[in-house]
Amino acid sequence: MTRSRIVIVGAGFAGYRTARTLSRLTRRRADIDITLLNPTDYFLYLPLLPHVAAGVLEPRRVTVSLSGTLPRVRLALGAADDVDLARREVTYTDPEGGRGVLSYDRLVLAVGSVHKLLPVPGVAEHAHGFRGMPEALYLRDHITRQMELAAAAPDPATCRARCTFVVAGAGYTGVELAAQGELFTDALVHGQPLWQGMRPRWLLLDIADRVLPELDPRLSSTAGRVLRRRGVDVRTGTSVKEATKDGVLLDDGEFIETRTLMWCVGVRPDPLVAALGRPLERGRLKVDRNLNLPDHPEVFACGDAAAVPDVHHPGRYTPMTAQHAWRQGAAAGRNVAASLGLTSRRPYAHRDLGFTVDLGGVQAAANPLGVPLSGPLAGAVTRGYHLAAMPGNRVRVAADWLLDAVLPRQAVQLGLVRSWSVPLDTASPEVARVPGPRSDADPNRQETRTAKEDPHDKQQ
Template identity: 80%
Template sequence: MSRASHRPHVVIVGAGFAGFQAARTLARLARGRADVTLLNPTDYFLYLPLLPQVAAGVLEPRRVTVSLSGTLKHVRLVLGEADGVDLERRAVRYTGPEGERGELTYDRLVLAVGSVNKLLPVPGVAEHAHGFRGLPEALYLRDHVTRQIELAAAAPDAATCRARCTFVVVGAGYTGVEVAAHGQLFTRSLARHQALRAGIEPRWLLLDIAPRVLPELDRRLSTTADRVLSGRGVEIRTGTSVKEATREGVLLDDGDTIDTRTLVWCVGVRPDPLVAGIGKPLERGRLVVDPFLNVPGHPEVFACGDAAAVPDLAEPGEFTAMTAQHAWRQGKVAGRNVAASLGVGRRGAYRHHDLGFTVDLGGVKGAANPLGVPLSGPLAGAVTRGYHLAAMPGNRVRVAADWLLDAVLPRQGVQLGLVRSWSVPLDTASPELARVPGGPAAPGGHPAPADARSHEHEPKPEE
């Protein structure tokens, strides 16, 4: 796509729910009228809602990814992470996967950089906890959980066995609930094939400072999730948070100490720090835009998804929540409005109607309220999976096939060792990328030690 054509050049930064949909919409509407470039660290769109099923061995990793180049026709893909945006020069700086520096100039810009793990100033958390925002983190957790059950079976004493069989999830929101739900079923399956000490079984704890699980969703969904998780033996502790994390456990703010080797951090997300460096007004770290998704004072710049503070026209004075549902719809509006700015169609403001939420509780269980109708049990589970199949832009047959196989065959309890603990630090601005030995660090991330390869097969204390 040469600039010699003198066609407007549109750059879209990020290929999450918002960026993917913006690119797909724009490529369809403005085909032949603009050159569209998509800048993203990976060559795939990640369907985040199914990530807990990857960590629990239900789905193979590639099932939840969709090839960008194979799906987005007439869109040029550039692999890299944005380092900064120069609004005056109309340029985006980026770092490529092998450390090379580059720059993309634009006539129109869509910022859809999404979000990263939310950090809290809790001692030890950055060193001993792992987040759940990217495929590498899900793969690491799958291996780590499998390893802990195997090590528990060979533990020299009951205390060590019990600690390795204890799994703590912090954050009882959408992600935390699904991780705990699927994780409990996964470890129960693994334990059937391991000789654990008498009286010791996998133990899962779900913590949140909020008064109930799924505090951001309808109370009926919360009640259903609480009932299902509690019925499986998951210990739900509301009004509780972590005071300190160590290599061998966590100290809670109520004074209780939990011996564990697994701390999964699902306390929420924060906007990608890239937008803070643009120099424009922010709302709790999100770039402020108008209802048309334009950055005020820069009609050529649009922003959508988790990193954008989009006015909620249904609730004057409020901003839309950071959810995949909003990001998906905002991406479509951004694509249409960019096309309108190029003379194709008319622009429109972002308005939404709540379609309800679905929560996958593992097995055949779920909680859902499609169009406000509360559902639970197998019916909710079927609705949840049907919704995901309909929403996914690809891989539907493969996902359905994995679900069928999981229903009739035992899961494979093996660890592949593809992702190590140091590869997925919690404090990173790029959870979609695993660190590699001696490789370049992403903006805000941590490089792996240059000598990590020589030690990658040695057991590490945190694992």
């Protein structure tokens, strides 16, 4: 019996939703094989990653098992290296360095995005991104370590540098990271007083004239007001000119002494799509309204890797957000099934339903269905939205939130992730490069990390 082979590359918002949709639509077809290629065995709910970095949620709370939630889908662990459209093959490298090949009759490219690196001296060496679980775990340890070292510093200048944290990029991820991080360090300082009553210092930088420049001005104003009220130094119209192990030089000439630079200036499509040699739109693979690659009806693309026509704004493409990626995944799954005669095709069309920005504690900014909200009400809406959107672990996440509200956070370093294993230029957010041991023991070496997108732009 001839079997149809479907290969899905990537298990982010788009890839996971594609696999889940196809698992449901093909449940009565024994002649269809579905393979999901991904570097890890879990789907990462990225919008809650700042909660992990700040010690609010335990790491496994924001991950969902692929094999446990995708019946009839075979998981192939590995990172895609190349796609041969003529031979209909995907080559990949598994976690142990082995090479593999997957042949397909239908292919869905949902490889997502990687850090956007700018030509700023020192950033690649002294900053870290915020694209996956390893980086969140590293940052959680790093912030804790810097606060402990600041409390034991021999002089005020060293103390001040260690308890100063710089976030470059005031998009979705940068804002949430600064908000959650500021609350985290404030909690840590209660148990470990700093020199002469010194307080942790957080700086949020962006070249734009306001935080969250891609969102509604009212959300931006609310978020900026909450951050400033807490003491976050929000500087708009400001960028990083150079990064060193001792601090950050700003474009206005000021040098900020710090051991922590978090790079949240944005993302770019995974380079794999450019290697296909097909038409691109700002690095994204051009597809039609059915998410098909022109001249290759057997190939589909969705999520950050795909430039999908925006039917509500002719001539434009849907933005790189989790909201679109999640829904494009459903459309891709349905259209792949339609190409096998199981259902009917449906062009992708979706309007943004609004955004929510968690500002830590009970604070948030949200505009569900265009209705602007702030304060505790927005906080309740934001957390309710995340619980509804998560494909698993809802009870565990809610329990962690409840415990965080009544119990102090555990400020300990686990030492599971070293800085050299989460470099800013890592192509795949979940595959750690190991270029050779570099000691994390030197407290004077700048260890940092940063944040995504912005997709968290990818906020659903």
